[in-house]
Amino acid sequence: MLELRSMKTYYGNIQAIKGIDILVERGEIITLIGANGAGKSTTLMSICGVVPPREGEIIFEGESLVDMDPDRIVAMGISQVPEGRRIFPHLTVKENLDMGALLRRDKDGVRRDIDYVYSLFPILAERKGQAGGTLSGGEQQMLAISRAIMARPKLLLLDEPSLGLAPLIVQQIFEIIRQINEENGTTIFLVEQNANQALKVADRGYVMETGRISLTDTASNLLANEEVKKAYLGV
Amino acid sequence: MDLDYFFRLFFSGLTRGSIYALLALGYTMVYGIIKLINFAHGEIYMIGAFTALIMATVFSFAGMPALAILVLSSIIAMVYSSAYGFTIEKLAYKPLRKAPRLSVLISAIGMSLFLQNYVLLAQTSNFLPYPSLLPRIPVPRFLQGLVSGPQLIIFSTTAVVMVLLTLLIKYTTMGKSMRATSQDRTMATLVGINVNRVISWTFIIGSFTAALGGILISSFTGQINFYVGFIAGIKAFVAAVLGGIGSIPGAVLGSLVLGMAEAFAAGYISSVYEDVFAFVILVLILIFKPSGLLGKPEVQKV
Structure with a gap:
């Protein structure tokens, strides 16, 4: 449904995304986890056309989103819940x-x-x-x-929906995200620092480090992965 | 105290305030959306008045009835001025959308000077007589001697424009998009608002009301030259700051307060210093309440 191919994004001369490949299939919940400043939010802003990539491709349902106006991208069926709401x-x-x-x-x-x-x-x-x-x-x-x-939307992008919320509310929000995915078949691309919660609802995950994808696997494998555990799950 | 004199000053203040309001709306709406003081806005008002003058002259040679002259020349002038507002944004501000705010401000001042001098060359530096386009309407007996027919037309036209604009901003999709864009431009983009179109419409609407103000006041005072937009523009800007720049009700309130203050100060103190009062108010506001009467203080988010 959505494919990023060696996408590179810059803020002025600073390269925030250093060539990433991400594939999102229809109906999936995909999560992108990583530390602060890894480039997760920038990835979403690039997809939405707010900070267009300088190199690489973004393909959504067979059409390139690079150089498309942001309002056209929304009309194509991509909505974002941005960081900070x-x-x-x-x-x-x-x-x-x-x-x-x-x-x-x-x-x-x-x-x-x-x-x-x-x-x-x-x-x-x-x-x-x-x-x-x-x-x-x-x-x-x-x-x-x-x-x-x-x-x-056909594809819903969520940027850190759990940020700054009480644990009970976080539970409720993740429950709703799963519900939206199941009831409406909305494909979900979830960006999170709360890796534990995110990997529990997601089908597959990508791990991002300083502008690169360092690891990708099914969510359950990532939850079991020793490196991920040490770096992101705090175990 | 002479009560008649007081009311004459009051209505004179209301007249000025109405005109400032028609002009201040453009400043405050543009500021609300792109955080720019559009210094060329006063020139739109002047160009609107000039266009109506030219059209009215043509139409009266054609022997049209007075009301048709007023309506037709006003509409043509307002549409023409809106086209100016639209074009100014595209030429002078849009290419600088990502530049520092100071660059855009300088571009606006340049645009203002350019338009003044363009009209100076195309027309003349002298004051031209402006025909009284406004119809002679009867003044109710209890107001006779206090207010004139044209003044009543100015108040009521301004009131109608304000009501229409409020409805537009509050209930139409364009109005909601304008409010959303002024509150968070990135988020507006993310919900699919075409921000460029919203900005263009803001300039068009602001130019429309500014031109209307120019036509009304020129018909009232009976004269015009290339420089009228500059001083009126600066004062409407003061009114917008006084009310709280970015706030539409604030612009209207600020305009009425400024108009009244000028009229009463000129009437009771001295008319020689008429123009000084606006700037005294500006200085006081900037010192004591920089966010204006109805403005919200800018909260810096960290």
């Missing part, structure tokens, strides 16, 4: 959801999906008239995920 602080919860569905023309479908995300996260229905910036961290994460779902 990036809720529009002065828009209401409902307006934030509307922004997620901006490119859709099927009004009935949008209404159904609003009900769907309210059923996933009932707290959002309670807070729908409230400004996004007034929500708690966990609620904002729920809103950020819901906003991305509102686009009905």
